[in-house]
Amino acid sequence: ETGVTQTPRHLVMGMTNKKSLKCEQHLGHNAMYWYKQSAKKPLELMFVYSLEERVENNSVPSRFSPECPNSSHLFLHLHTLQPEDSALYLCASSLGPSNEQYFGPGTRLTVT
Amino acid sequence: RKEVEQDPGPFNVPEGATVAFNCTYSNSASQSFFWYRQDCRKEPKLLMSVYSSGNEDGRFTAQLNRASQYISLLIRDSKLSDSATYLCVVNEGSARQLTFGSGTQLTVLP
Numbered sequence: 001e002t003g004v005t006q007t008p009r010h011l012v013m014g015m016t017n018k019k020s021l022k023c024e025q026h027l028g029h030n031a032m033y034w035y036k037q038s039a040k041k042p043l044e045l046m047f048v049y050s051l052e053e054r055v056e057n058n059s060v061p062s063r064f065s066p067e068c069p070n071s072s073h074l075f076l077h078l079h080t081l082q083p084e085d086s087a088l089y090l091c092a093s094s095l096g097p098s099n100e101q102y103f104g105p106g107t108r109l110t111v112t
Numbered sequence: 113r114k115e116v117e118q119d120p121g122p123f124n125v126p127e128g129a130t131v132a133f134n135c136t137y138s139n140s141a142s143q144s145f146f147w148y149r150q151d152c153r154k155e156p157k158l159l160m161s162v163y164s165s166g167n168e169d170g171r172f173t174a175q176l177n178r179a180s181q182y183i184s185l186l187i188r189d190s191k192l193s194d195s196a197t198y199l200c201v202v203n204e205g206s207a208r209q210l211t212f213g214s215g216t217q218l219t220v221l222p
Contacts, residue, residue, distance in 0.1 A: 033209070042214035043156070043199075056209070090155055097209040100146055100201075103155035 003027040006091050006104035013081065014112055021076040021107045023091030031097050032074040034066060035090040037106075043090070049074060050097055081111045115139060116202050116213040124219045129190050133216045135200030136182045145176055147185050148199040150215065156199055159185075190220045 003026045013019050025032065034046040048056040049068040063085075065077040074091055088108050092101040118135045125131045137145075145162035160167065162174040162183050173186040183202075187194055200213035 031209070043212045045209070045212075048209055088153070094210075098144060098203040100144075100158050100161065101210060102158065106155050108153075 004091060004093055004102050004104035006089075006107050008107060009105060010108050010110075012110045012112060013078070015081060015083070017081075018077070018079040020078065021089055021091075021109075023074040023076075023104055025072055025074075025091075025093035025102075025104075027093055027095075027102060029093040029095050029102075030071055031094045031099075032068060032071070033092040033094075033101065034074065034076050035092065036087045037090060038087040047076075048097070055097070078109075081109075083111050085109065086111045115204070115211045116200055118198075118200050118213040118216045120214060120216060122217040122219055124221055125190055126221050127190055127192060129220075130186065130188045131190055131218065132184055132186045133198055133200075133218075134182050134184050135202075135213055135216075136180075137200075137202045137211075138181070139202070139204040140178075140181060142181075142202045142204050144203040145174075145183050146201040146210070147172075147174055147183075148201055148212075149196040150199060151196050156212075159198070187218075190218075192220050192222060195219045 007022045031050045036044045046060045047066040067075040088106045090106045091104040094101040147159040148156040149159045150156040166175040171188045175184045197215040197217050199215045
């Protein structure tokens with residue numbers, strides 16, 4: 001048990017839908033992250049939050065919108081996605097930005 | 113040049129073999145280093161940190177060479193369950209988040 005949970009685990013959505021991914025960490029960490037991993041591809045860092053402030057946004061399209069209401073919760077709001085956005089979306093947390101990260105199980109997203 | 117570079121493999125080795133992976137990093141100011149493993153369709157999991165003096169955890173040995181800017185992972189007596197992708201991870205400075213390599217795929221064959 002990593003202490004990082006993600007819901008839902010699987011999501012199928014149409015291109016016109018709006019959905020949200022949720023991540024919760026129970027580790028008392030101060031930094032949280034969203035990553036995208038397409039099939040057989042390396043991790044792509046999307047967003048970084050440290051102490052609830054966004055510190056990095058790696059040129060992610062605006063159809064992905066993160067929200068970090070407190071240090072334990074992180075959301076990724078999705079709207080008007082494209083089929084190429086189908087991927088595994090992983091949330092991670094760490095004590096600080098330079099510490100080891102612990103990952104949730106991911107949300108496997110399919111955009112139809 | 114990529115910040116963290118790994119041989120993608122795949123490495124196919126028989127059970128019981130010893131296998132080693134190297135990873136190079138570009139930033140000489142990098143301060144902390146880790147190895148993660150990722151099973152197919154699962155999340156990455158921390159395997160071990162890498163300390164300056166080298167460290168061992170059972171069949172796994174990690175080493176750091178700051179002069180040549182690489183870290184290594186040695187797996188002895190490979191098991192079928194060691195089949196996974198191994199990710200090299202580097203922190204480039206105290207205020208920077210971790211940078212993940214693309215991973216090296218290992219398959220241990222019966």
